[in-house]
Amino acid sequence: MPDKIAITFDEKNKPTTKGGTFYVTINGEKTSKRYRWCIYKKGNGNPFINEIKEDKKPLEPMKFGSFGKDGGTFIIKIYDAEKVKGKENSELSKFSEEASLEIEIKKEEEKPTTRHNIKPEILEVHLIKKGTGSITKVSYQDTLIAIAKTQGLEGKKITFNLYERDEKDRTHVKDFLAEVDRYGMARVEIPLLSNKKVFQFLANQKAPENGEGNKHEFFVTASFGLNKNMITKDSNEVQAHLKKNIKNAYFVDANGKKVNKIQVGDSVRVCIESEDMIGVLVRYTILEKDVIKDDVIWLRKLVINDDVHTDSEITITENLFKKGIDFFGIDSDSERQNYYIKVEAYAGKKESSTFELSFESVVYDVGVSPVKVMVDDGKKKEEENKKQSTIVTYHIYHDGRIEKHIPKKIAEEFKQKYKYVYHDEKGNEHEVCIAEWHKVKIWEKGSRKIGDTKTGGIWETRVVDGKTRYYKLGKRESELIKVPFPISYVKNNVIIKLADNTTREYINPLAFASLLGAIAMCGYEDFSFNGSTSKDGTGAPSVTHINGISLDFRYLRKDKLIKSLHINTNPNMLDVERQEKFIDALCLFGYSSFYSYYINLNNKSNFILKNSTHITDHHHHLHIRKEGYNPKYKEIKL
Structure with missing residues (x-):
């Protein structure tokens, strides 16, 4: 007697317009066997939900997120997963279903909403870091997200008040407004970088007095109404870390241009580049390099007011020049002198000791800038600039063009590296990153079927995660670069950020420029x-990621959180506008086709993103296809 296979659900939790949970039973017992599930709305032959549950745990149910608020009659069918593997929806009619179930979903009743008896209240407040990494530890390059859960405040504006807490009290930093949405949620992003001067000055001024070191605790309160003390709620604390680093010091002219040679009578300024040092007292000294003892030419104390601080003008007078002359004649510095800059940072107003990250009495690493006086030299600097220019560079233009500039000579340390520079619409250049590359074999195709290896050619086998795949070897070589995570470039309204969610960190160099x-x-x-390919270029166990041109990305969410989104069960969270803008941008840079997934969105079944084809198991990521990739690209030999 054949087994009786049936689809069932819990009578206590019957399916509604908001979804339902279903089980498969064989002879009355729940089973964990894999099936392909399809739901059809009666009168519509196309399934609007189509799912294969991979690696199901025993007795794990199938959950469907929404049947649409209008309800109706639906037919659920299950197919043997192995028999219909790789088949499109249109082909399912050729196969017999294992079981089916017809259900009636009642139309969702619209209930009037009354707010007169709901007390306006802020229920919860949270402060988190945007992006990946530790939620409670941030740097001033990060963005915080303040979130408030409320009731009775829909459509109203609330204020997030940001505070810094120390051992004695809390100090108000800044306020941020946010509107409460229809779900009672308010959310605001607080980019620390755009408020960097405020935060750093506050932290650096307080730190020496209160022993806070480089760690500073921030939290927010959320308030509503004129009397903010009436409705207020505190968040958790987020710890911000100051890196505190003097990165460089050099001379510039009146126009801010670096100089490496000057004459007596010229005027220069000292420029100090630092990180997380705003509000810190420093002393810089201009010294003349000597054989026995370096001579002090100029000494000045100042408070850093920006990440790139340019001090007041200094004129190299004859009297200053004479300070560097050696009266003992050991070195010939009466004709020319070598200047450099030494920068030291002090703990608060104390001049007795210098400090580094822990505010202890340790001297900082020194930024040094050599300057030749009265000599038309500067060869070392010129050689350094020349060396930096001798690297193969991909120039990426905002109109979709990509140029690979190949210099006549490539510096030894750059022979296996490429530089990537983005040109914005205003003509500004942005050096995004430098990536290492290596040569690999080109693969003609990948396959899951061993039978394909009988068609001729040289095939290689890869076994990854217990899955065996076959790859046909091509006749040429190609290149791959390793994506230099983390990518976080922000300057002059250009934002290039990419979070890492993959072990397939290799990609074709040109495809990376397009991306x-x-x-x-x-x-x-x-x-x-979600990655491109593996180091050998196969992308195993995938068979569609050979040679590092195809790319996978998580879907973009409306709440802009960097986390997974399954659009089959949570379609309303998909940010269609931003997702399709990304697709348009990829098309501008050479891509043309994508794999995505049918969803039920805004009461429309079988919605799919533009330029996309439905394919099984792409409900959690967008696949950017290699087929048709044709960027506006040219190589230029310099």
């Missing part, structure tokens, strides 16, 4: 990369 261009055009901060 950076598309990300720059969008300027989103929540891109999450």
Whole structure:
């Protein structure tokens, strides 16, 4: 007697317009066997939900998120997963279903909403870091997200008040307004970088007195109404870390241009580049390099007021020049002198000791800038600039063009590296990153079927995660670069950020240029990369990621969180507008086709993103296809 296979659900939790949970039973017992599930609305032959549950745990149910608020009659069918593997929806009619179930979903009743008896209240407040990494530890390059859960405040504006807490009290930093949505949620992003001067000055001024070191605790309160003390709620604390680093010091002219040679009578300024040092007292000394003892030419104390601080003008007078002359004649510095800058940072107002990250009495690493006086030299600096220019560079233009500039000579340390530079619409250049590359074999195709290896050619086998795949070897070589995570470039309104969510960190160098261009055009901060290919270029166990041209990305969410989104069960969270803008940007840089997934969105079944084809198991990521990739690209030999 054949087994009786049936689809059932819990009578206590019957399916509604908001979804339902279903089980498969064989002879009355729940089973964990894998099936392909399809739901059809009666009168419509196309399934609007189509799912294969991979690696199901025993007795795990199938959950469907929404049947649409209008309800109706639905037919659920299950097929043997192995028999219909790789088949499109249109082909399912050729197969017999294992079981089916017809259910009636009642139309959702619209209930009037009354607010007169709901007390306006802020229920919860949270402060988190945007992006990946530790939620409670941030740097001033990060963005915080303040979130409030409320009731009775829909459509109203609330104020997030940001505070810094120390051992004695709390100090108000800044306020941020946010509107409460229809779900009672309010959300605001607080980019620490855009408020950097305020935060750093506050932290650096307080730190020496209160012993806070480089760690500073921030939290928010959320308030509503004129009397903010009436409705207020505190969040958790987030710890911000000051890196505190003097990165460089050099001379510039009146126009801010670096100089490496000057004469007596010239005027220069000292420029100090630092990180997380705003509000810190420093002393810089201009010294003349000597054989026995360096001579002090100029000494000045100042408070850093920006990441790139340019001090007041200094004129190299004869009296200053004479300070560097050696009266003992050991070195010939009466004709020319070598100047350099030494920078020291002090703990608060104390001049007795210098400090580094822990505010202890340890001297900082010194930024040094050599300057030749009265000599038309500067060869070392010129050689350094020349060396930096001798690297193969991909220039990515905002209009979709990509140029690979190949210099006549490539510096030894750059022979296995490529530089990527983005050109914005204003003509500004942005050096995004440098990536290492290596040569690999080109693969003609990948396959899951061993039978394909009988068609001729040289095939190689890869076994990854217990899955065996076969790859046909091509006749040429190609190149792959390793994506230099983390990518977080922000300057002059250009944002290029990419979160790492993959072990397939290798990509074709030209495809990487296209990707950076598309990300720059969008300027989103929540891109999450699911990878391209493996180091050998196969991308195993995938068979569609050979040679590192195809790319996978998580879907973009409306809440802009960097986390997974399954659009089959949570379609309303998909940010269609931003997702399709990203698709447009990718098309501008050479891509043309994508794999996605049918969803039920806004009461429309079988919605799919533009330029996309439905394919099984793509409900959690967008696949950017290699087929048709044709960027506007040319190589230029310099």
